[in-house]
Amino acid sequence: MTNTMKAARWYAAKDIRVESTEIPEPKTGQVKIAVHFAGICGSDLHEYVHGPQLIPVDQPYPLNGHQGTTTLGHEFSGVIDAIGEGIHHLKVGDRVVVEPIFKNFDSPFIANGAYNLSEPLGFVGLSSNGGFAPYVVVEDYMVHKIPDSMSFEKGALVEPAAVAVYAVLQSGLKIGETVLVSGAGPIGLLCVQAALAAGATTVIVTDIADKRLEKAKAIGATHIINAKEEGIPQKIKSITELGVDVFLDCAGVQASYTTGIDSLKNGGTAVLVALFGNPVTTDALDQVLREITIKGIIAYRNIFPQVIALIDSGRMPVEKLVTRKISLDNIVSEGFEALVNDPTEVKILIDIQKN
Numbered sequence: 001m002t003n004t005m006k007a008a009r010w011y012a013a014k015d016i017r018v019e020s021t022e023i024p025e026p027k028t029g030q031v032k033i034a035v036h037f038a039g040i041c042g043s044d045l046h047e048y049v050h051g052p053q054l055i056p057v058d059q060p061y062p063l064n065g066h067q068g069t070t071t072l073g074h075e076f077s078g079v080i081d082a083i084g085e086g087i088h089h090l091k092v093g094d095r096v097v098v099e100p101i102f103k104n105f106d107s108p109f110i111a112n113g114a115y116n117l118s119e120p121l122g123f124v125g126l127s128s129n130g131g132f133a134p135y136v137v138v139e140d141y142m143v144h145k146i147p148d149s150m151s152f153e154k155g156a157l158v159e160p161a162a163v164a165v166y167a168v169l170q171s172g173l174k175i176g177e178t179v180l181v182s183g184a185g186p187i188g189l190l191c192v193q194a195a196l197a198a199g200a201t202t203v204i205v206t207d208i209a210d211k212r213l214e215k216a217k218a219i220g221a222t223h224i225i226n227a228k229e230e231g232i233p234q235k236i237k238s239i240t241e242l243g244v245d246v247f248l249d250c251a252g253v254q255a256s257y258t259t260g261i262d263s264l265k266n267g268g269t270a271v272l273v274a275l276f277g278n279p280v281t282t283d284a285l286d287q288v289l290r291e292i293t294i295k296g297i298i299a300y301r302n303i304f305p306q307v308i309a310l311i312d313s314g315r316m317p318v319e320k321l322v323t324r325k326i327s328l329d330n331i332v333s334e335g336f337e338a339l340v341n342d343p344t345e346v347k348i349l350i351d352i353q354k355n
Contacts, residue, residue: 007071007133008331008350013051016332021071024129024137026084031143033096035352036152037325038131039075040335041160042185043275047072047126048336054126061127062120063102074100074124076131077146077155078352087140095150097158098131099142099304100124116301123299132331134352144304150312153325156349157190157318162307163273164190165316166300168198171246171271175199180236180244180263182227183251184212186347187273189219189321191248196220197315204236204244206259207251209343219320227255233262243268252276261292269293321347327354 007021026032046053060067080094090096100123103110107118124130124138146155164187173179179195181188184207195203204223205216213224223239225232237243243265249256252274260270261282270292287294310316323346326334335348 005134006328007129008073008328010047010051010055010070010072013047013049016048016072016336018329018331021133023135026082026137028085029087029140030084030137031080031087031090031140032082032135032137033078033098033143034081035073035076035078035131035134035136037077037156038073038350038352039156039160040331040339040348040350041075042187043126044072044074045336045339046275049340054123056127061122063104063122064128066128070126071129071133071136072125073131073133073136074098074126075156075159076136077152077158078131080143081135084140090140090143090145095146095148095152095155096143097146097155097304097308098124098138099144099162100130100138100159101142101299102127102139103141113302116299121298131352132328132350144308146308147312150308151319153322153349154311154319157321157347158304158307158311160186160347161190161194161311161316161318162300162303163187164194165307165310166303167191167248167271167273167297168194169303170295170297171248171269173198173200173246176201177245178202178204178240180204180206180247180260181216181221182206182247182249182256182260183274184209184216185250186321188248188250189216189346190316190318191250191273192216192219192221193316193318195246195248197310202240202244204239206232206256211344212346215346219317227251227259232259236263240265242266245269246271248273250274254278254280257282261286261294264290264292266290267292269295272296322349323347325349325351328352
């Protein structure tokens, strides 16, 4: 019985190595999962291209002491392989997904349920070793069971789908309202699906890549506009009369932000979903005079069971976003590099069990 496994480990920007590492074992309050499918996230890409951003390199992550070289992967599904002491609500063999946020139980935000606001913010696969490996150990509170009717592929999309569903809920979107989504990457496309599931009638999507806009149209966007075009707010107002009720910024650049705010109707709400790479300038007087709400969100909270149900019921057909499945050995060339260089790629899943 070997105690090593292959894992995709981050060393530095543009330096991810698939190499042998120790198989982890669960301590008290922890669960060991045999990973089936894992997805590559935008934040994984950021670590690959520009990192370290969330990976603790200079000092250890305070909640677990993790530092430096890190097995990536925080969107994954699998089967419980072993359980640490003190866990009674889960058992070996359970089919599960992981909600990868670390909770700091000393934080006042835990008591009121807003655990995504507890500090220090941390995620499995960034602040600890993650799911780009056959086995991963996580805290018991992160684990959610999935129904037998849900495939492991769909399970691997629960985490990014939760970001989108949380964004739509936080926007206050009501049935029959109109939405602008900027950025047709995985999160933007999931926001389209979440907005439609919530009852939006008009969903407009902007992006600079026509192939991604075609994908948005294919999954139900009612209108698509190339973000390079001039006069986008006017075009959006010709579609919606007064402007959109809700703007979801999944692009996170000055142009998307400004265009989106200008496309909102008076009294509308903007939700900033993207991890903005740079500061943006904003017209605060305009925000005052038009009573615009601008809201940031981080990840999600108290929502995984609903997201699992949305996907399992078919209300969010997340499997339509998967553009390829690859093996762990090829994660850099066919995964990270493909996502960096090919705008037609949306969600790439790693079939961890496949050699």
